[in-house]
Amino acid sequence: MVANKADLPEARNNLERLREIAANDGREFFVISAVTTEGTRALMQHVDGLVAAYKQADEPIEVVEELVLPTEEHGSVDDYEVVRENDEYVVKGGTGLAKLMRRLDLNNPEAISYLQNLFEKNWFVQNLGGNGDPGRPLSRLEN
DSSP: OEEOOTTSHHHHTTHHHHHHHHHHHTOOOEEOOTTTOTTHHHHHHHHHHHHHHHHHHSOOOOOOSOOOOOOOOOOOTTOEEEEEETTEEEEEEOHHHHHHHHHSOTTOHHHHHHHHHHHHHTTHHHHHHHTSOTTOOEEEEEO
8 A cells, every 4th residue: 555645744644544554454555755755765666576576476478489460451542533422522542541541530630630731742632623623622531
């Protein structure tokens, strides 16, 4: 059991009660202050001893001769097609674009900005302009 904030006078009032609870439960008791570092060395040495004992008691790890990782089809984000469906433009992408979209958090403004910059860099905007209304926004992405 660890009692923190030992640097505060009101915390010191509870130490004997906590020490008694730890003793009744058969637990080690440490008094520390993260601010003054009081007691932290003793706590870390105790934790180090516990970890060392745990490692000694642990069964040996099975050594894997060959590691086989799942393969994912590679593709370029440039592999896409812009089509007009009804009254909206849709980007239908290949495996590279699909992989990118799976990795992005589309609720994150930084991810959206990254995606917009990537689209501009990869001529998405120019392709939309070549298919109709240059200022018309992209409606959907499909893979």
